[in-house]
Amino acid sequence: MLNVKDMSLFGHKRTRRALLGGAITTFLFLYGVMGLQFPSFGINQVQAGTNDNLSGDIFAENIGYISLNCTNDNSCATSEYGVNINLDGTLEGYAWSSAIGWIKFGGLSDFPEDNTGEYEDAVMVSDGGVKKIKGWARACGGTATGDCSTMDSRTDGWDGWISFSCENNDVCGDSNYEVTYTTIFDGYAWGADVVGWIEWNPTCEPGVCDDPILNEEPFDYTLNVGDPVDIYAGNSKTVVLTADMIAGTFGDIVEFSVLSANFEGFTVSYPDPSYCELADNGSCSSSINIDVDPDAVPGPRNFIVQGYSVDSGLVKEVTVSFNVKNDSYVTATCSPNPSSDVKVGDMVTWSVDVLPPGNYAYSWTGTDDLAGTSPSVNKKYDLKGTKEAMVTVSGGSNDVTCEASVLVNTKSDYEEF
Secondary structure (H helix, E strand, O other): OOOOOOOOOOOOHHHHHHHHHHHHHHHHHHHHHHOOOOOOOOOOOOOOOOOOOEEOEEEEOOOEEEEOEHHHOOOOOOOOOEEEEOOOOEEEEEEEEOOOEEEEEOOOOOOOOOOOOOOOEOEEEEEOOEEEEEOEEEEHHHEOOOOOOOOOEOOOOOOOEEEOEHHHOOOOOOOOOEEEEOOOEEEEEEOHHHHOEEEOOOOOOOOOOOOOEEOOOOOEEEEEEOOOEEEEOOOEEEEEEEEEEEEOOOOOEEEEEEEEEOOOOEEEEOOOOOEEEOOOOOEEEEEEEEEEOOOOOOEEEEEEEEEEEOOOOOEEEEEEEEEEEOOOOOEEEEEEEOOOOEEOOOEEEEEEEEEOOOOOEEEEEEHHHEEEOOOEEEEEOOOOEEEEEEEEEEOOOOOEEEEEEEEEEOHHHHOOO
């Protein structure tokens, strides 16, 4: 299908203007020799919208200019068509050729059987740090119905397929054709004998054609992390950070760093690398390892991760939250009984509740020589005032101390006069 060794058209942009007349002549020649019959194309149908971000003209050696957007010739009132490159890199919509009609991007099927490329529908991908269009588009005139309503091919030898990469035909090395994008488009696609080589960086003159342009929005992205997770003491867990592009085009690298944290009882580390590249689908992810100390105190923790866009310098922040769990961590709650209306001479019982249950050692101290080595101790107070008690519980995974107090008054303090 492809004469890969004939590369004489590459790099001769000065001939493109002169080729326009010859292109149509060549096309008509092929029309007659191959016996191709084309449907009568009208440009009075709506194929896409004016919000499509790809505009300008590309040039095919056999059929002349191909318009990527109705804004090129102010025909949107008649037919609102265009090609859009989505955030995930996929191309969709329609381009227009006055010679062969609509060229469809996206939503195709029944791709050529000899397709050896990784992609089917046309998509912009990052390949070795360079953005390239790969996959296929299709001239609807090459379908059986002439309008892409079916993917069945014509029976006279032309199927309308347009290839964006030599990978599709397994001819790289003989013909290293491709379409690339930096701030401008460059390179060639191949449309077989009817369409020929399609140049994506033609030399355009005012009033003749418009340079193909990707009208990018200013780059923007969000930094996201999942819901808080539980991490048990002595264990670790990996938290995934995701950068999602919401405007612009993919390919930017987002670097991650921990901005601030209360590192009590845990440490944070990055796997290699500590960055991700916003690839074809406009999203990328990295991860953070959280290691919790064996004796970490249970409770919530958080820290802030910063994302830095290498190309745009745009900084985003996200808070990573998690809960430390420690089933063996000892907690204690102590209290007096009674806890109020205590008079001199009353018996006060100090007790401590400990979790988890177990065999512990207790050591009580407090006001007026309070002492004891059991879970509860009794004490009568001869003098009024605030009485304090403190118990240290030991013998578990950690020692814990609990404090409590009670106010003791004389009987006369409660009498009404």
